[in-house]
Amino acid sequence: MLMVATGNKAVATAVKDARPVVVAAYPITPQTEIVEQIANFVESGEMEARYIPVESEHSSMAACIGAAATGVRAFTATSSHGLVYMCEMLHWAAGARLPIVMANANRALGPGWNIWAEHSDSLSMRDTGWLQVYVGSVQEAYDATLMAFRIAEHDDVLLPVMVNLDGFTLTHIMQQMETVELGDFLPPCTVPHAIDTANPGGYGTLTPPTEHFKFRWDIERAMRDSVGVIRETEAEFARRFGRQYAPVEEYRCEDADVVIVAMGTLGKEAEVAADVLRNEGIRAGSARIRWFRPFPAIDFGDADVVVIDRDYSFGSGGILAHELKAAGMAPYSVIAGIGGQEVTYDDIAGFVRNRIPGGEYWFGVSD
Amino acid sequence: MLMVATGNKAVATAVKDARPVVVAAYPITPQTEIVEQIANFVESGEMEARYIPVESEHSSMAACIGAAATGVRAFTATSSHGLVYMCEMLHWAAGARLPIVMANANRALGPGWNIWAEHSDSLSMRDTGWLQVYVGSVQEAYDATLMAFRIAEHDDVLLPVMVNLDGFTLTHIMQQMETVELGDFLPPCTVPHAIDTANPGGYGTLTPPTEHFKFRWDIERAMRDSVGVIRETEAEFARRFGRQYAPVEEYRCEDADVVIVAMGTLGKEAEVAADVLRNEGIRAGSARIRWFRPFPAIDFGDADVVVIDRDYSFGSGGILAHELKAAGMAPYSVIAGIGGQEVTYDDIAGFVRNRIPGGEYWFGVSD
Amino acid sequence: MAEIPKEEYILRCTSACAGCSSSLVLRYILKAAGPDSVLVVPACCTSVIQGIYPNTAMNIPVYNVAFASAAAVASGMSAAFRSVGKKTNVICYAGDGGTVDIGIQALSGALERGTDFLYICYDNEAYSNTGMQRSGSTPLGAKTTTTPEGKRDAKKDLDRIVQAHNLPYMATACSAYPLDLYKKVQKALAIRGPTFIHILAPCPPGWRYPSEATIEMGKLAVKTGMWVLYEREYGKLSVTGASKGALAKPLPVGEYLTRQGRFKGIDAATIDYVQQSVRDNLARIAREVEGVC
Amino acid sequence: MAEIPKEEYILRCTSACAGCSSSLVLRYILKAAGPDSVLVVPACCTSVIQGIYPNTAMNIPVYNVAFASAAAVASGMSAAFRSVGKKTNVICYAGDGGTVDIGIQALSGALERGTDFLYICYDNEAYSNTGMQRSGSTPLGAKTTTTPEGKRDAKKDLDRIVQAHNLPYMATACSAYPLDLYKKVQKALAIRGPTFIHILAPCPPGWRYPSEATIEMGKLAVKTGMWVLYEREYGKLSVTGASKGALAKPLPVGEYLTRQGRFKGIDAATIDYVQQSVRDNLARIAREVEGVC
Amino acid sequence: MSAKLAISRPVKGASGKTGSWRTFRPVVNREACNACGLCAQYCPDGCIDEELEIDLNFCKGCGICANECPKKAIEMVREED
Amino acid sequence: MSAKLAISRPVKGASGKTGSWRTFRPVVNREACNACGLCAQYCPDGCIDEELEIDLNFCKGCGICANECPKKAIEMVREED
Amino acid sequence: MYEIRLHSRGGQGGVTAAKMIAHAAILDGKYATASPFYGAERRGAAVVSFIRIDDAPIRIYSQIRNPDLVIVLDASVMETVDVLQGIKPGGTVLINSPHPVDMQGHAVSYVDLTAIALSLGLVIAGSPILNTPLVGAMAKLGLVSVESARLAIREAFGDERNVQAAEKAYEELKA
């Protein structure tokens, strides 16, 4: 069905279509519309799920853990302070190997309070064992949320998935969006280690130094296996519904002398910047990183790389830049869009024009 | 004064000597002795501070924030789940530019519950704007805690500092330790932006997209400046008290063909491994990373690098290894000691002998 | 009114909605507290209405803090001030969500350990700042954006929860009676140890009534007995102001409920249920006042 | 005793200390609950005594969860079970620290929104698992490792806090009276909606008395009136078992306090103070039982 | 000192001239007024001073003053566009 | 299935033979016993069965049974080293 | 790409207006985005929304700096906001006003949306609904088809008076 929706509405609609059994969520700008929309779907009977109006985000993730532990599909959504407030439970959800899906509206952290787009919230949770995808359009928010359930619940994965969308710039923008008829694309949720009173077990009991690392390794194993599951799921989605996604969305990269690497809406806007630069005779391309965990294998050959981080790890640098460096590149690292700082395709084109390979540039900070 | 102390006792003693005004902390294995010891110092009158028996770690950091906001010295200690439970407040403390000092007893995260050493807890907080130091002996726990206050409170820094010590292996081991007569090494705490009812201000009010990034940049600026402050503080400490520290403690690295990079007690044990290897004719050295934030500049020339991570970022790799890769190295990445997994100098020597540059190895996981 | 200082500690103007009763009560709280005070404010409307950096309407130090943390931040602040010999008032000013839901752990802890501070909850019965979602303090039957058919659970009884902590002073107040509030704030600040005031603060967009009716709405709450003004000094209860009359002869709750869009379509059974709870509550209070309990 | 099933759901043996009363009460809770139950356990002694992976002494599913999260995990679990039509009992079994301190936000929230579960707090009045630090539930005067001179604040009144949530069933119990407990668990599990039981659970190393005195200690608590056994069904209070006698003729509290190392050196004034609080509390309960309140 | 953190300073008009929000403006009829002060007491934004001057730069037009005036001495008049 | 997470399975002796913790061992004097069952009821570890056999593999020697026995029919006897 | 900036006040329905315009364009087979710029404003404060319409998918998320069209739903915002800022040379202004307004030489269309709403009794909580008539005006400007405008309004509002309001605005718009 064709509709006009915000990014938030897209997520809520995908969740409705995925038919979870439990949704537990707490409002926070700019994610609130997701919560409200789902509460409405539930009360109007459009969704059969139970909506649990938890008293905090620590509890929203806890409730999802409790639900998923029984083997049912569970969903939550949050943003920024909500995400870091539930940090302990993020680790827990992954360690308990529960295929929870969460939407995160990327937003800056305070103080001072700032409600606008930034990726530091979710990127700072990149060690938790959650898969992370960053979307770039309303349609993609819908599609990625649907796929997230299938990937999370895949027997080779059984890890939670976080779908990230830029606060306001994507959560609140209205675009056209097609819903799908899911059919059996999303099989019923099965959690092999679901609680079974007929076969009692002690979950998460004290695990000694001789054993603990094995379970941690299995999380890593699942992360690695998820690469294939993601590929297969995205291929199947394309086959059924006609929309194609990849861990990295490359645009005009084949012959590029310089590739702009970014995530989320900036990654989309970078495509426009590439067009602008091409018009000027600069052979630019754009590579939008969609999956940050597991981090995809990337290779841009000899091309210069300009990476835009809408985030920062203090005392280290842009987090995306860091991944590229660790992958052997020497990118020009641009820090831009922090706390909702306005960044246009013209600005991005400027970053490319002024690039210094290996250098770092904080957009808007006078030196 | 010479005494025999555990790592925990060393931290508590340093805190006593630093004379904070407020200590707010919550017990958690294996940090608990710090809390208990300080509560005892306070009740016995050996310390003048107020000890606030908070009801959780989110609140212990919150209480430290409230105290430090008035311009006084504040301390807390935690570990693993306590640390991630206070995650939101870690971001807050740094964003509010408060020179809080915290000790963290490094411990694995659950589930399953595991109370033993691992660095994933603190490393997963590496984006929060906290300086992080990892210590390798009881004496160093004492010394680093004292220095942490001076560094945190330095006008060029004004950021919180986390002193990390390995759970059990360091928190509970007993070694000799010399206390110092501080003199004016640690000047009275002054926070230039302390609350002043005579000059009212709104702290942390909503900060728009046009401004927010400037404050984030200033955190990064302070991180960079802290490099010099750390150097100066460690030099001054050596001058006054005779014990010398550096951001990276190098051991037999000058002529090394292979350098073992590790943190905490494994970094100490690696020195023994280097000796063992030297005896076998392998020119090995050890470089113990002490300050992880800001991450030090390192260069081992052409030597092979074997890095041991007692931590992991799922879907990406060892976190320390990642830093080295981003710094341009192609280390042999060993994941060892997870969840208190036993790792001896013999094991470490084995990692070196079997190294595959650029490779990764999970100790104890059969492939 | 002669007693109330003319000094205003909120400069014209915050960005609160027109007719915001929380802004009104804050005026009187600050008048009572005076300039040697710090306001600790968790995420809520109040964190936003102050203004945007670099400007604030608040002419008193305001320490904005994370949503769950207000009472704990105040604990540290109070300990620090007292340690260095300062008497500065430490006042948490938090919404109902930041108090009864996400903030209750910190509040309960601070009360238990005898923190010297005043905690004020202004209760607009929803998460207003994020656009009127249900909170634990939302009353039965009220429509919010997350309870579009009306809330099915009862309003959490914050006052009895706080009362269980046996603090030296606690009171309720309502924005329609600013002088009553003013006195209570003064009383609370004169006492050492934890004190608490719970203020009913009608919110035009949240409750869906026209902004000019803000005072009316508060008065109706009190006159119907939906809200009772009282204070407890060292446990001893006294009903204050307009509630004295309401205790004897409350208006029917329908007069309050039907004036608000959030209760639109509420059924008669629910109204009866609410009426009965109010009756029970007033009877309980009356008995306690008479010293029977 | 005929009524109590012989079935034991804890296999010999947990690693609880010798004389641990929490282990004792858990035996009876599980007997009452039966095998179609899940125990949700936050960090506490119980999370450790089960055994170390890959073995557990618990012959019933135990879901170990983060310290602050038990009631919220149970919310999700209960919603999921009920959604798919399962009646499985969802029982939180949490220590006092995990209930009155770090866990109170989740508990209060779960109660407010009417979660269908049973929350049991076993109260050993300290953070025992980490070695006997003060909790909000530690009584006045008790020495712990963080209150070496004795706690200066009163024990947090968990029951009044819970009571403020108006849940359909709540009760207190004590490990010295396992049959009383057994009945209360059965009653609680038969009720839909949130139910709550608060169990006093003496802890030999924490309270510093010899392990054989565990039952005695519980009985003394009840007989002195330091702990009252009661239940509240839909608000209505009934005192149960041994507390009926204690209400009429309590032993002096000194008989309880002086038997425990944690109260060693407690001064006469504090004992008097405790005695007076107990007297007040018993009088309050007696009045309520008599229907005066 | 470089700006280390966002500290906002008190100024009048921190949220702009909120008077522009009004659709209706309060107009006092001084004849009818008995100077009881209730309008000033109840104005959420403290826009009415002792002389009953209303600061129209900031008055948001909520209508409380008019509603609460016991003498009905304040009228809410539509702002001309 | 590879072990995805730590699920412990119920077994007897999950914490080892806790009987080795004992310093004193309970010994029942069946003559004195009236079979009231209180000892079994109060044993925290459920080590006393219906026939009043005490499972010495696991009995931790807490002494509760002896202490609570109304007939003083249980004696705590020091374990020989 | 055609870029529109819409000035209004919080509570006046500017966001819904933007949505309906984008929706109508999409129904016309175009690509369109509508994005409110959110500050943390409460009701009454000046707000701005952006609408982009193009034949190809739109990949721009940043604000519109150089609008082709500026819509002013509430003339009073002009006291504090420079509504013409960045307007393209040759750009147009559409203003809710009973009379023409001088806009520094820019082409100006005007229509009294307030009067239309009031005449049809389209008032919510005391405020006239301006957004549905606005969509009619957009159709008149040729940015969306009349049919799509109708559909978009009906999708957003049940009350048929809204369609009438749009039709009225369509007729009354003056350039």
Add this chain to the structure above:
Amino acid sequence: MYEIRLHSRGGQGGVTAAKMIAHAAILDGKYATASPFYGAERRGAAVVSFIRIDDAPIRIYSQIRNPDLVIVLDASVMETVDVLQGIKPGGTVLINSPHPVDMQGHAVSYVDLTAIALSLGLVIAGSPILNTPLVGAMAKLGLVSVESARLAIREAFGDERNVQAAEKAYEELKA
């Protein structure tokens, strides 16, 4: 480096024993570390502690696999634990026992620490204190000096009977 492994039960003071031994060695001018291996055991379970003594600073934190000396404070732990595991060829065993015990050919010293503690009335909560006499035995084995042993005990315990206990163990130790 001299490496000692000490077997005891939770509650018997094994950790304090390790601390006093290390302290005494340090007072002798050596470097020493004492580290308990912590499981999550409660009272009564078998526990193990490690002591290292050397002339240079000690940089090893891992457990001792090949001890020079094994101390058995509670003989009953031998039922469940192989106390000789990894002991160095030529390593010694010190056991709390009234009589010699065969230890697969390893040199064995023995002393009845329990009897010494009981004879001096050194009992806490029903359990005899074994750790202070043990320090005396260590002095006898020449691992720490008598004077340092005394100082270390006095630092840990006020009661002078503890020193007497150590002295008694010093005298009574048999190899």
